[in-house]
Amino acid sequence: MPASFDQWQHTAVSNIFNITLDRREAEQSGWNKTYLRELAEELSSDSSAPSQLTASVADQILIARLSLDPQADVMSDDAEHITILANLAKGQTSWDYLVACWKMARAEESRVRKSLPAAEHSKALAVLEEIRALVISYAGLVLQSPDMFPNSTKPNGTPLSPLVLVDSLTHVSSSISSFGFSTTSEASTSHSTADLTTKFETIDGDDLPVFLNELAVRFGNDDGLDEILGPAFTELTRRIRDGDRGSDTPASSSSLPMHSTGQAAAPASGGVNPAALNQALANQDVQSVIAQLLAGRMAGAQPGAQPVTAPLGAIAKPNEGLTIAGLEWRPYVNAIVEAVEIKPIANMLAHLSNFDPEHVTGSRIELDSLLGPVLRLSAFPDAYPSITQHYFANAATQTQQEADANFRSIQSTMEIVHTLNFRIFNAIVRSGAPAREKVLAYWGKACALNAKRGAMQVRQELVASDGYMVNLYELLLRFAEPFMDAGLTKIDRIDLEYLRKQKRFDIQELTRINATEAEAKEWGQQAQAEPAGAPANFITEVFYLCVRLNNLGLGKAVRGIDEKEKEMGRFKKRIAEIEADRAMWSALAQAPQYENFLKRAKAEVERLHGEIYAAQSQLMAPEFLQKVITFNCFLMTWLIRVAEPKAMHPHTQVTLPLPQQVPTRFRMLPEHVFEDICDVMLFLSRVSAPLSESAKNDLVTFCTTFLSSGWYIKNPFLKAKLAEILFYNVIPWGRHTNGVLSDTLNIHALALQHLVPALMNFWIEAENTGSHTQFYDKFNMRYHLSQIFKSIWSNPKHKQQIHDQAQASGSDFVVFINRLMNDVTYLLDDALDKLQELHTKQSESEPPRAESTSSQEQQEREGHVRQLEQTIKSDLQLGTEFMRLLIDFTAETTEAFMTPEVVDRLAAMLDYNLDLMAGPKCQNLKVKHPKKVSFEPRNLLRMIMSVYLNLCSKREFVAAIARDGRSYSKPVFEKAGWIAERYMLKSPPELEAWAGMIAQVEEKRQMEQDDEEDLGDVPDEYLDPLMATIMKDPVLLPRSKAVVDRSTIKAHLLSDSTDPFNRSPLKIEDVIPDAELKAKIEAFIAERRRKS
Known part of the structure; x- marks a missing residue:
């Protein structure tokens, strides 16, 4: 010491x-x-x-x-x-x-x-x-x-x-x-x-x-x-x-300086000889010392050589760089993570010029910004195609066990990436208010520059990669977690006026939920004229950035997967068609072209399959999905809060239906806010993401609220997505034999009171979507609704709502059942007509007729047959579901079907289809492989008979059958009963009721014939111009001045809200009773009967 x-x-x-x-x-x-x-x-x-x-x-x-x-x-x-x-x-x-x-x-x-x-x-x-x-x-x-x-x-x-x-x-x-x-x-x-x-x-x-x-x-x-x-x-x-994995010299991207030729310089030999230098020093030999030092100076030196350095923004064309398939990226990211734990360093990073570079483009921000390369590390194929090759090179042939293992590997790596990203940005945000503002500005710029990612069609080279935007979204979700607590105690800290005044990203060009472009522009201009308020709090900033990235990040990635799945489906379908026709083209001169197409198409299927797997591997990570569910449930609750006048939900349960007056703050929201929730929840439903009870309640509340208050949403396809969400969550899968949401729908207070009328109202609204494909769109929408009805049908409280709607004055229930009947009528008519056409085409393919046709004609015929089969299958699947729903409603609300404007049309539709199924034309319905087109004639006959039996106790229905002079035939009805008995389609009591109905119809027909004979020739002015039957309650149409029977015009208006004579708008309330004509008709009838 x-x-x-x-x-x-x-x-x-x-x-x-x-x-x-x-x-x-x-x-x-x-x-x-x-x-x-x-x-x-x-x-x-x-x-x-x-x-x-x-x-x-x-x-x-x-x-x-x-x-x-x-x-x-x-x-x-x-x-x-x-x-x-x-x-x-x-x-x-x-x-x-x-x-x-x-x-x-x-x-x-x-x-x-x-x-x-x-x-x-x-x-x-x-x-x-x-x-x-x-x-x-x-x-x-x-x-x-x-x-x-x-x-x-x-x-x-x-x-x-x-x-x-x-x-x-x-x-x-x-x-x-x-x-x-x-x-x-x-x-x-x-x-x-x-x-x-x-x-x-x-x-x-x-x-x-x-x-x-x-x-x-x-x-x-x-x-x-x-x-x-x-x-x-x-x-x-x-x-x-x-992709630089390090170097021997930190100043260079290569281990040695580079010559102009691009070749690394070799180290020079020679240098100081320590022993010789020490001996020269001991001898005080200055010249020898100088010689040794000069040798040391020259060792390894290359005159004029400069180390190669690359500033962050210097790369001309993006490449993959380091990927998550290796570990080389870890030391670089860990270095940043450890350094930002020192607050001044974290603050310093945010103030570097390249942290949020100026004059950068949407596609370059992830490459040129300081932390962009860290944020873009991902499994998405648009930035890292090698990940797809590394993990999913043979996706189509991978076993489920292999795919799951690859998914877990990617997901565990991405969880590390996401955690490190958050540690970096969280440290910067917490380093001080100026740094926090820099971070918010950077996040906002990423959204602003990549606004085109929200478009339906986008050129990928103009925008950032899915990986960068999804990772940014995941990062913001982590920042959002603290204010998304179970009690939603901080939801009121979100500024409802933020979008009017913020300048992080432009929403001017975005479509609004329920406002015109001019209204949105005026709304924004009013905000600019108002005095600037206090800056938004951090919770508000993070929330709206999450909302934007729900669209630009996750939403775009999900849409990309959907597009690839559709494209892959088209390739698979075409491959199957060409393979099915191999016998026809194998001998043609074009056979090599067919083979080449098959080879390329199969390669495309393999590529698309791998890319879908790669994207799904990241998006389906359980931890990520839970964050997504939590945020979107929070967003659903917030949207309801914005929609209700007092903005008290969820602390005070929303009251339905919402007021007719839609709050401006809701009308002005970008439409994508609503649509993104739907798209995300649909994606989660398709991948079977687990939902907590709280999430189920939030989802049912959201769907019920906006289905029951449809005037809040201008775009009918958004409401259709609500129904589609419920549909995917009520169909059975796995251990959920009743679907994920069925139990919730049957106990949720709002759903028990408002879901049934909401479903009926949207069934009616689906008739007119404004799209050029609206005729076909409505069938898909209504199919989803039919499955929701099926899932709630056994619940007494839901059934009570059905009865209440059927009995309520001013209800649209009759319109609903009329639309349901129209759908069944069209789908079965179309299917049965095309079955007859298919029968004919298949007959033409049989020898000897087939032998006389060329290969090209055979190919064309086969193509037509495939098209017919697809249409028939679709018609019958939809028609069968709608018929099942018609059976349920006729059993529960019999009286509603007895109104004059409904009962005749229903009887005519049933009679027509029964005639096809059991009448002389039934032989034309026989086709090869009926199951291939979902044609089950016995089951279809059983369902048609079920509707008859539900209503046969009503004399109005029996009378309507009797009045059907086009399709009713006693022998056909009797044959239908015989078929039902032979194949045990109906029980003995039902068959007895069937026979009794036939007897009643025959009796009524005889009475009708007698009455008709008694009346004789009826003056034209007493006949309904549309139905050619004598009018019972004539009414005057105000614009065309035509006179028709009230039941006729009511039936017409159920499907078409215009005057049938001049197509002017018309409501049933507008018609004028013609009391004078009615009295004349009644007097005419009484006089003729008196004389007879």
Whole structure:
């Protein structure tokens, strides 16, 4: 132990700086310690004894030591000076020396306790802290101005720059200290400097956070921390982007300088011979010393060679860079994560010019921004096609076990990526308000520049990749988690007026939920004229960014998968068709072309399959899906809150239906906000994502609210998506035999009260979507509704709502059942007509008729047959479902079907279809492979008979059958009963009721015939002009002035809201009773009956 504190300080300073002011000490160390002769002379001018070293002279020591320049002084004739220079570490730059000093100061701290009494410890540590602070200052300064001291270039030509920090940040150790020994061990007598000729000194292990923190403290207050650390962090993300897996020199993207030819330069041979140099020094042979030093200077140097560097934005064409298939990206991202734990560094990153670069495009922001390369790491094929090849090269033939293993591998890696992304940005956001604003501006710019991702068609090269945008979305979801608590206690902190005033991203061109373009423009202009309020809080900012990214990030990725699945389906369908026709084209001259197409189509299917798997592997990660569900449920609740006048939901349950007056704040919302929820929930439904009970309740509340208040949503296809969401969640799958939502729909208070009328109303609305495909759209929408009805039909409370609707005055129930009848009528008519056509086409394909046709004619006929089969299958599947629903409604609400405007049409439709199924034409319905087209004649006959039996007790229905002179036939009805008995389609009591119905119909027909004979010729003015039957309740149509029977016009208006004579708009309330004509008709009938 040293005799005193002063002795310890002298020794510590000497060791830390590896210098001495005593020539004898230098000689004894073999000149390992640098003798600062000029400084020694300056400090000891008043004494012949060497001066004591203290922290107070550290500044002078550093200047003296760093000013030594072996290259500049090689021509000196001062042998001692040359000896000092010759023993400096070879290749050592000012940075290397300062880092080594800092490390030695850190190592000295651990020896204080052993070297000094306890009373001196704090004093000693203060000395070491003072020295480290000084060294840190110089270390930062030499990175800002590398040429401020000699020795700013390595022998191989690599210049000192801030990039020397890269290896330290990524934990790449140079292993050899500038002082010739490790900082964790005692001094070694060896003095190897080979490593420093190509590598810079690094700070390793636990020392790095301390070093960075001290740099941040010293230079963090606008003193140049960005100049010192910014280039290194830029280099880290550049390497991720460009696929650079590291280098021997942190200043270069290659391990060696590059010649103009692009070939790496080989290291030069030669250099200093230590033994020869020491011998020359001992002999004081100046010329030999100079020769040795010149040789050392030339070793490895290439005149004019410059290291290759690449600023972050320099790449001309994006490539994959490092991918999640390997681990090379981890050190670079981890380096950023660890560094931003130091608040000044986190703050500094946000203020770098490339953190949020100006004049960047949508596709370049992920490549040119500082953290873009980190944010874009993903499995999506648009940025990383190699991921698809790596994991899903043979997706179509992979077993489920193999696919699941690949999914888990990608998902576990992406969870790490997402966690690291959040740690980086969370640290920056928390580093201070200015940095937080920079981050928000960057996120907003990413949305603004990629607005085109929200379009139906977009050129991928103009926008950012799915990976970047989805990862950004996932990142924002993590920031949103704190305000999406179970009790939604912070939902009222979201500013409802934010979209009017914010400037993060432009919504001017976006379609609104329920406002015209002009209204939206005026709404925005009003906001600009209002005084600026307080800045939005962080919760509001994050929420609306999540809303935008729900569309631009996840929404676009989901739409991309849907498009690829459809494209793959088209290829598969075409492949199957061509393979089915192989016998026809195999002998043709075009056969090679067919084979070539099959080969290319199968390759496309394989590619698409792999790309779908790759995208799904990331999107279907359980942790990600739960975040998505949580946010979209929160968004559903928020939308209801915006829609209700008092904006109290969910703290006060919403009251349905909503008011007719739609709040402006809701009308002006971008339509995509609503549609994104639907698209996301549909995606989640298709991939069977698990929903919590809370999520189920939120979803049912949302769907019920806006289906029951349809006037809030202008676009009918959005409401259709609500029905589609419910549909996917009520169909059975896996252990959910009743579907995911069936139980919730049958206990949810709002659904029990409002779902049935909402479904009926939308069934009616679906008739007119405004689309050129509306005739076919309505069938798909109504199919979804039919399945929802099926899932709730057994619930007594839902049934009560059905009865209430059927009995309510002013209800549209009759319109609903009329539309249902229309659908059944069209679908069965079309299917049965096309079955007859298919029967004919199949007959033409049988020998000998088929032998007389050419191959081309056979191909055309087969194509027509396939088209017929597809149409028939679709018609029958939909028609069967709608017929099942008609059976249910006729059983429950019999009276509603007895109105004059309904009962005749229903009877006529049933009679017509029964005649086809059991009448003379039934033989024409026989086709090959009826199951292929979903044709089950017995089941269809059973269903038709069920409707009859539900209504046969009603005399209005019996009378309607009797009045049907077009299709009713007693033999056909009797044959239908015989078929039902033979194949046990109906029970004996039902067959008995069937026979009784036939008898009643016959009796009624006879009565009708007798009445008709009694009336004789009826004047035309008493006949309905549309039905040619005598009118019972004539009414005048106000615009066309035509007179028709009330039941006739009511039946017409159920399907068409116009005057049948001039197509002008018409409501049943507009018709005018013709009391005078009615009296004449009644008098006419009474007179004729009296005479008979």
